[in-house]
Amino acid sequence: MGKILIVDDNPAILEALSLLLEIHDYAVVTAQNAFEAQQMVQYQNIALVLQDMNFTSDTTSGEEGKTLFYRLREINPHLPIILITAWTELETAIELVKAGAADYIGKPWDDQKLLTSIANLVELGKAQASNANYKRQQAEREAPKAEANLAGLVYASTAMERIVDMALQLAKSDVSVLITGPNGSGKERIAEIIQANSLLKDKPFLKVNAGALPQELIEAELFGAEAGAYTGANKQRIGRFEAADGGTLFLDEIGNLPLAGQMKLLRVLQTGEFERLGSVQTRKVNVRVISATNANLLKDIQNGQFREDLYYRLNVIELQLPALCERPDDILPLVNHFLPNRPLSHTAQLALTAYSWPGNVRELENACKRAAVLKPDGELGEQDFTLQNDAPLYTAKAAKTKQEPTKQELEEAMRAHQGVIAKVARHFGMTRQALYRRLQKFEIEY
Template sequence: MKKRILIADDDINIIASLKYVLAEQGFDIIAVTTPQSVLEHLEQQTVDLVLLDMNFQQDTTSGAEGLQLVSAVQRIDANIPVIVMTGWATIDIAVEAMQAGAKDFIQKPWNNERLLSAIKTQFALAQSNQMAERLNQQNKLLTGQTQLADENAIVAYSAKMKELMATLTDLAQSDMSILLSGSNGTGKSMLAAYVHSVSARAAHSFVPVNMGAIPESLFESEMFGHKKGAFTDAKENRIGRFEMAEQGTLFLDELANIPLAQQAKLLRVLEERKYEVVGSSKSHDADVRIISATNSDLLEQIANNQFRQDLYYRLNTVEIRVPSLAERVEDIPYLAQHFLQLFSVKYHRSCPALSDAALTKLQQYDWPGNIRELSHLMERLLFTSKKAVIDSQDIMLTANGERENSLDDPQLTMNEIEKVTLIKRLAFHRGNATETAKSLGFSRSGYYRRLAKYELD
């Protein structure tokens, strides 16, 4: 996408010369002749750099108008680099301009190489600062969430999974929206990360968002960002998820939990490929690839007027159903050993093996909690089994697919009891997050906060 430069000078000959030099370099140029026009343009559209004269018709020598304009630009958006120009160059004006927020100073008549070098330097610095800010915001918001996955991290020995991985690898080469459906705990988030990692967008950010954990009142702020002072608690600028995922992939997990009012706002962004930061009227381009996931029947929700049909069709250019763990029994031994090895490294413990009888027991269980349930079981076994080989009697499962009750253990802490209860209740409701939250008396956001607390999300 072309970089957009706003030129401000009251001399049309200067503007013509600058436009000729900069257009040849592939820049998109906007030219104005008054300070007021500069501010109006910045309020209405996105600009990557401002190149402005220090003197206009009211005052042609002191640079006062230019200094005031630099300060005004900074108040609108302190991240826009400003380069000032004047034919009345003095050290004092240069120092004052830099103190007001200008990033560089060019004397007229200018040298083209010096001018282009200054502009390109500011673009490079701005890009570096934006990336640092995005990473900082991502670290704050996404701690503990899905990391990028490569093909080696995904266990796929069964025919169903081999077919699924081949399909996703092909789809990754396109830019179409993908909807991943299937029960909770089937690994949809890891598969979304894999698609990103083998796509043309892999060099940019993969940003997962748990839509069920975002309070309705903060939806726009979380997704599109906000400006400092946009509302009572907006004490600093905040980057939204769309900006974090710029040129990368935005993963919308728990899609069915988006309230209807917010679905309309999301649909508008997906249709127009533009969004506004809360507290700003400027439109930003949304260059992101969308992958979404749900464990709900969206067609049923559409019939019940709980989900917008137009949003559904916008998000599922292609829909891929992820099989449950019970449908890929051949993968269970490999997954179980994979998790044991991961947790043994995490907790600095020796990694036990699984006996044939233990593997048979695992394969006979129906896994209502899917891969997530298997992962938690292997983590627990690493601590409860002190043997080099885990046998079938060490695995606390019953034949009808329900984990044996472990709440009677008098050594459990309150947090451990709450975690076990969450796991058991989620398994009872077959992974249905809405029913699980309702049965426990939690709000949707409260339920997801507890999942995150116990690393169950």
């Protein structure tokens, strides 16, 4: 806690107030004139000021105190200031309270009233300082993000916020990044964020979906091929590594790369060297690789389908995207993004947030497109999204007919789902807000 500054030209008053406050464990400093007071506020940790309205003998107008008040406010606009007034200065004191003074007390003062006022203001000052620090820290965290290129990513969940924060950090380095997560969860968008905020943002950025290519063509796609290297290769082909030289290559569904291609990829990552198919000429490139997969590569390593040494080359840093059902706070913002300015009924909102979205963001986008086609205008209801009937969908009607869970059921579900609120809420078919209310009602920690 900072110090309390007492400003008065009367030594007896300074001594009396200092003794009163020190008895109650406050750290006190004193000043007998405006100059000393300004210096202390400027250079010391002052939590509160208790100031007289006059500092010159035979002066009763309060103008000196008024001038000091405004100068202290210039130094620290949030500093609590209590005015010590005589009846002749009361009008000026009231004017200063309207201008931001915390309180005023008359002479002679009531000790208990003064102590109560100081205690309240000191605690308020702590809260304001804490809030100011939080806002400053939050602003410092958000400033880089506000200036960042988020490649159109829409999110509201803390889970995705952590992913974005890490992606922005990784963007400034040149390490290889492996993005994992289920299909349709947004892996490519995260790769775009890394590229868009990197030092290579103005360099080539090429994408290859290894899962969409026949295995016999993947190597040619990545490393190029000479004419006649394989059936149908009638002319020379430049590979993606060669085309991305100096920039970034995004390899999606990396788990689909055959073992021969994995060996070549490992070599490129280690040395930057490769040969086109059908060529003995070694070429050298400098390419940053970002890869992605929905597969369990560790399991593939155990099964002999993926090289362990390549895995650790690709996975210098891993970004693991959660499924959409694990970040339900993103669902409605995404719906608003895909269906701008379209109102949703309450039951539609409940249904959309409770649905499991096995196809993740891609499925949600398709559902929104269907809804826009089937009902071009007006409010959208649950039935307009044509969600799968066999999905774990909980409508408002179902939620009403379902009996409210007991404390024991809530505790068991919290243990079963390891305290993940989104999963517990889906388990009972309720919104997270409703679940929070029940947890608070039964005094269950979360």
